[in-house]
Amino acid sequence: MRDMSDKPLLDIRDLKIEATVYPPGEKPKTMTLVHGVSLTVEKGKVLGLIGESGAGKSTIGLSSMAYGRGGVRISGGEIFVNGRDIMKGGAQGLRELRGKEVTYVSQSAAASFNPAKRLMEQVIEASLIHGLMSKSDAEARAVGLFRKLGLPNPETFGERYPHQVSGGQLQRAMTAMALCPKPDLVVFDEPTTALDVTTQIDVLMAIKEAIRDTGVAALYITHDLAVVAQVSDEIMVLRHGKMVEWGTTDQIINKPREDYTRALVSVRSHEHAEKPSSGDPVLKVENVTARYRSVPIDVLKNVSVEIEPGHTLAVVGESGSGKSTLARAITGLLPPMRGQMIFNGRTLSNDLAGRTKEDLRELQMIYQMADVAMNPRQTVATIIGRPLEFYFGLKGAERDRKVQELLDQIEMGKGFADRYPAELSGGQKQRVCIARSLAAKPKLIICDEVTSALDPLVAEGILKLLLDLQKQEKVAYLFITHDLATVRAIADSIAVMYKGQVVRYGPKSDVLAPPFDDYTDLLLSSVPELRLGWLEEVIAHRKMESAGN
C-alpha cells in the first residue's frame, strides 16, 4: 500500500520555472515561465488547468514529473508526490516516479507513439520496465483498457502499428498507455485538442469513464473551458505563469470572480447577424468534382456553392471532409475533373497556369499556419510590400506608405515594418498574413482554418479584425473551419461538408435551425457546451436514440 495518510497526492508549492533562450547574435536570456504557482490534487480528483498558450499550463503539468522541455528547468519551489519531494530523488528517483506513479497523455498521440513499434509493446512498456506486472498480465490489462476505452477489436488492436489506426484511436491508445501501469496521477495535456469535434466527444467520454473506473487522479490541461468543465472537479485558471483563479468547476464557470476568467467564459458567446442577400455572387462554384492523382476516390463530389460580394461563406466539416480540397480547387492548385467556377462573371480556368494575373490578384488566401506561410528571412515590410510591387508596380516611398497604411489597418501601427516573423506573436503573424492578402485588393479571400492555431482570445481579435476589414473593403470570405463557434461568429451562409459532399447549405439562420439532417445534428450536438453535465446529457441522448432506432 502506498502512502495512506491524508496528505494530497500532488502538492506543488511556490513553483518557479525558468527557461534559457539563445537568440542568435545576442547573449542568452533567462525568462521566467512560472512565477510561484501552488496547487494540490487529492487522490482520485481531477484538477483542470486552463489558460492560453504561454500561460505555463503544460509546463506546470510536466513539472509534476520533474520534466522540462528544451531549456526549461524548475528553479524554485517544492513538488511532492505521495508525500515525497521528487526533486530530491536524483535521476534514479525520477525514473521510479515517471511511468509508475505519474504518467502522461500528450496532445498529439500521433507524434507520441514510436512509428517503428507495435502499439502493444509501447502500451505495456512502462509496466514492464518498472517491474509492476508480468508481460502476460500487462497485455491482459492493456486489452481490458482497450475495451474500456472503446477501441475496435481490443484483442488484436495492440498488434497494429501507430500509422494503421486513426488519430482518435491513437489518443485513446495513449490513454490506455498512461493507465496501464496503474499510476496515481495522469497528466492529460490537451488530449482532445487535435481531434475533430465529433471524435472529441467520444474520446472525452472514454477518458472520463476511465478516470472514474480506475480512481486515478488527473491534471487535465486544456485551453477549452467547455471541455475541462466536463471532466474536472476543480479548475485553476492560469495566465502568464501566474494563477488567476482556482475554484470548483461550478464556481469557475458559473460565478467567476476575476475579469480574465469572465472573458474566457464569455468568449464563445459572440454572434454575428447575417447580411441580407444582395444578388450577384462574386464566386459561383458549379458541380465541382475533384480527386488527387494518387487516390482513385473523388475527394469532392458535385460541390456547388456561391458567395456574394462582401459576404462570408463558412465551410464546415471534420478533417477529411474535403474543405481544404475545395480551397485548392478554387485556387487552381488542384484542377477539378468536372465542373466550373465563375468568378466576377468570368469563367475561371480550372488550371492555375491558365489564369490571368487579375484572377490571381482578386483571389487571395490566408493559411492556418502563419509561421510557415511567411519567409522567415524577410521583414514584415518586404512580405506585405511584395504583392504591392507584383500587382501594382509600387516602389520606394509610395510602397512604404502603402505598407504602413496596411499595418494601420490590421492595428499593428509603427515599428513592425522592420521586424522579422520570428519577432512576432502568433496573432501578429496572422495579422501580417491578412495584410499581405489585403495588399492585392482582392474580391475574395479564402481563409483556411486561420484561427485554429490561435488562443481563444487572440482568435476572437482576428475574427473581429476580419469582420471590420470586410465592412471597409467589401471583400468576401470563404471561411474554412471545423469550429462551429467561429462559424456563428462570422458566417453569413454555411456549407456543411461530409465525405466530399455538401450535405447542408444555405443562409446561416436556416442551416443552424432544425430540423437537421443526421450529420449536421451530430456535428452541432458534439460542440462542447460550457455547462456542467453537458457531456453526460449528449451521451445519454445518443444512447437513447440509437436504442430507439
Add this chain to the structure above:
Amino acid sequence: MHPVVKLIAQRLALGLLLLLAVSVLIFAGTEMLPGDVAQAILGQSATETALRNLREEMGLNQPAITRYFQWLGGILQGDLGTALSNKKEIATEIGARLGNTLFLAFWAAAVSVPLAIGLGLLAVRYRNRWPDKLISGVTLATISLPEFVAGYILMYLLTVKFRIFSPISTIYDSMSFGQKLNAIALPVMVLVLVVLAHMMRMTRAAILNVMQSAYIETAELKGLRPLTIIARHAFPNAIAPVVNVVMLNLAYLVVGVVVVEVVFVYPGMGQYLVDHVTKRDVPVVQACGLIFAAVYIGLNIFADVISILANPRLRHPK
C-alpha cells in the same frame, strides 16, 4: 502484390539498368584510349601488316557496337576474356583476387560497423559531454590521416616496436583461417580507422535528429534509461540514413582499398587492377571496372531495400 515487393523489384530493375549503362561507359571509355589492343600487344615497333593481321584475328575490325555486344555476351556467360599480359583467363584470376578483397572487406566491416554504431549511440547518450567530444575527436583525427600514413604508423608500432604482427599481409590458400586473420589484422585496423568516423558521425546525427521527436519524450516520461531510449526508440527510426552511409563505406572497403593493399602487399582486386593499368592490359581494366561498379550498385540497392524494410509504413500498409 505487396507494395514492398513491388518497390524492391523496381529497385532491382533500376540497378540492372544502371549496371548496363555503366558497362557502356566502361567500354566506350577504353575504346577512346589512343591505340588498340593489337597495338598494345605488338608494341610501338610493329609493322602495319602485323597489326592488320592481328586485328583481323582478334575481330578488332568489326564495328564497336558488335564488339561491345560480344564482350557483354561473354560476361553474361562468365567469360571475362583473357589478359593480354599473361594470356590467362581473367575470370579465374579475378575470382581468387575478389575472394581476398571480400575477405578483407568483410572483416573490416565486421569490426567497424558495430563499433561505429556503438560509438554513435554512446556519443548521443553523452552528447556535448567529454565522451562525445573524445569519440568525435579521435575518429575525426583518424579519418584525416591518409591511409598510407596510418598504415605505416601502425606497421612501425605493431611490427617493429612491438613485434605482434607481420608487416606483410600476403595470404595464401595453404594458410589456416587463424593465420589468415592474423595476417590481415593490420590492414583491417587501418581500414577500420578510415571508415569509422563517417559511419559514427552519421549514426550520431541521425539519432540526434530522431531524439527531437515527441515519442522520445514519451519514452523519457515512462522512466526509461537514456541508453534504453536511444537503442530501443531512437535507433530503429534512424536505420535508413545510417544504412546508406554504412553501405557507402562497405563499397569503399571493396572498391577503394588500393592504397592499403599496396602498403601491406595484400593480393586483392586493387593491386591486380593497378598492376594491369601499368601494363595497359585493357580487358583486365574493363573487367575490374565492371565488377567494382556491380559491387557499388549492388550494395546501394541493398541499402535501399533495407531502408524500405525498415519503414513500418511500407512493411505494414493500412
